[in-house]
Amino acid sequence: MSNHANVYIRNERDEELEEYASRLAEKIQLTAAKYDENGEFPFEHFELLQKEGYFKLPIPKEYGGEGLSLYELILVQESLAKGSGSTALAVGWHLMAFFSLSCSRTWKEKDYKKLCQDAVHNGSLLNVFATERDSGNIARGNKPTTTARKVDGGFVISGRKAFATLAPYLKHFTVMAFIEDENRVAEFLIEKNESVNIIPTWNTLGMRSTGSDDVELNNVFVKKDALLAYADKLVINRFEAFSKAYSLLLPTVYLGVASAARDFIIHYAEKKYSPSLGNVISEAPHVKQKIGEIDMLLSVSRTLLYSLAEKWDENIDLRDKLKNEVSIAKYMVTNNAIKIVELAMSIAGGHSISKDFPLERYFRDVQCGLYNPPHNDMVISQIATSALEEYRKDQVALQHN
Known part of the structure; x- marks a missing residue:
C-alpha cells in the first residue's frame, strides 16, 4: 500500500499486517498476468499463502488462528489484491466463511473447531x-x-x-x-x-x-x-446475521485493484515524456485533474469502508443495525473502483488497452464487482424501501400523537 493510505494504519499491529500482506502481494504479482492469460488456478499463489499463514487469519485464537478483526482483514485484503485481484477474491471467500462463522457460531462447536484446526494445521480452505x-x-x-x-x-x-x-x-x-x-x-x-x-x-x-x-x-x-x-427464517442464518458485515471483504478486493491502477498510472505519468509538453505528462493540467479525481475517489471509498468496519468492530450493539450501510459501502466502493481504473486508462490513452500494461487486466477485474452480491439494483431497492418504511412509520407515529 502506498504512503497515501497510511492514515488507515492505526497502530503497530496494523502496520505489521499491511507490510505482511504487501510482501505477499509483491510475490504473487510476478505471475498474476500469466494466470490471468491462461485462466488456470494459481496453485503456487495458494501454496505461498498457506506457508505464510494467510488461511488462519480469520480463525479464532482459541483454535490456533490469528483472530483478525473485520478492519484488519480489510487491511490485508486490500494490500493482497494489489498483487492479484483473482487470488485475493478467491481466498477472500475462505476468509468470509470463517469470519461469518466466528461471529455467528451457528454450527455445532465440534464441527466448527474441527474445520478451524484443519485450516490452521493442514491449510484446508472453505467456501x-x-x-x-x-x-x-x-x-x-x-x-x-x-x-x-x-x-x-x-x-x-x-x-x-x-x-x-x-x-x-x-x-x-x-x-x-x-x-x-x-x-x-x-x-x-x-x-x-x-x-x-x-x-x-x-x-x-x-x-x-x-x-x-x-x-x-x-x-x-x-x-x-x-x-x-x-438456513431459513426459523433460525439464525450466518449469511444474514450481523448486517452481513463479512461481505465487506468483497468490495475491499476491488478497492485494492483500483489502488494498484492508481499507483501504476502515477508511476507511468511521472516517467512518460511528452515532446509537445516539453515535460513528463504528469505536469499536464488534464492529467493532474484525473489524478486528483482518482485520489478523491480512493479516499472516499477507503473512508467509507474502514470507518464502517471500525464502527462494526467496536460497537457490538450496532452490529445488527448496519445492513444498509454495508450494502451502500459495497455499491459505492465497487462503482468507484470502476471509475478509478477508467480514469487511469484515460491518462495512458491507447497504451492502456495493451496486454503489456496491467491496466487492461485491472479494468476487466473491477467489472466483476458489479456481479458480486448485492447487485446495484438490489442495493438501490433496499435503500429506497428503507427510506419509505421509515417515512411511513413516522407518519403513523404522528397520527397517534
Whole structure:
C-alpha cells in the first residue's frame, strides 16, 4: 500500500499486517498476468499463502488462528489484491466463511473447531457453494434445486452448483440444499470424492483465475452430522446475521485493484515524456485533474469502508443495525473502483488497452464487482424501501400523537 493510505494504519499491529500482506502481494504479482492469460488456478499463489499463514487469519485464537478483526482483514485484503485481484477474491471467500462463522457460531462447536484446526494445521480452505444455473441467485430469494434426500444414516445430495470459487483447490466445501422431507434449506459439508465432479466452466472477462467452476453432486452420500445448520427464517442464518458485515471483504478486493491502477498510472505519468509538453505528462493540467479525481475517489471509498468496519468492530450493539450501510459501502466502493481504473486508462490513452500494461487486466477485474452480491439494483431497492418504511412509520407515529 502506498504512503497515501497510511492514515488507515492505526497502530503497530496494523502496520505489521499491511507490510505482511504487501510482501505477499509483491510475490504473487510476478505471475498474476500469466494466470490471468491462461485462466488456470494459481496453485503456487495458494501454496505461498498457506506457508505464510494467510488461511488462519480469520480463525479464532482459541483454535490456533490469528483472530483478525473485520478492519484488519480489510487491511490485508486490500494490500493482497494489489498483487492479484483473482487470488485475493478467491481466498477472500475462505476468509468470509470463517469470519461469518466466528461471529455467528451457528454450527455445532465440534464441527466448527474441527474445520478451524484443519485450516490452521493442514491449510484446508472453505467456501460455500450456493448459486445454481437452474435456479439463479439465492440472494434474490430463489430456492436451491440441489436436493438432500433423507436415507438411512444420512442424506443423499444431488445437484449442480455454479460460480464455485476455489473448486480446484478445496478438499471439502459446504453447499446449500433443499431437504425435500422437511421443506427447508440447510447447509451441508461435502468431502470431495468420486461422486463430486468439478466441471471446468470458468472462462470469463475478469477475475479469470479464481477457479470458480461448476461442481456437480451425483447422489453424494453424507452422514447425518454433515448437516451443519439450517438456513431459513426459523433460525439464525450466518449469511444474514450481523448486517452481513463479512461481505465487506468483497468490495475491499476491488478497492485494492483500483489502488494498484492508481499507483501504476502515477508511476507511468511521472516517467512518460511528452515532446509537445516539453515535460513528463504528469505536469499536464488534464492529467493532474484525473489524478486528483482518482485520489478523491480512493479516499472516499477507503473512508467509507474502514470507518464502517471500525464502527462494526467496536460497537457490538450496532452490529445488527448496519445492513444498509454495508450494502451502500459495497455499491459505492465497487462503482468507484470502476471509475478509478477508467480514469487511469484515460491518462495512458491507447497504451492502456495493451496486454503489456496491467491496466487492461485491472479494468476487466473491477467489472466483476458489479456481479458480486448485492447487485446495484438490489442495493438501490433496499435503500429506497428503507427510506419509505421509515417515512411511513413516522407518519403513523404522528397520527397517534
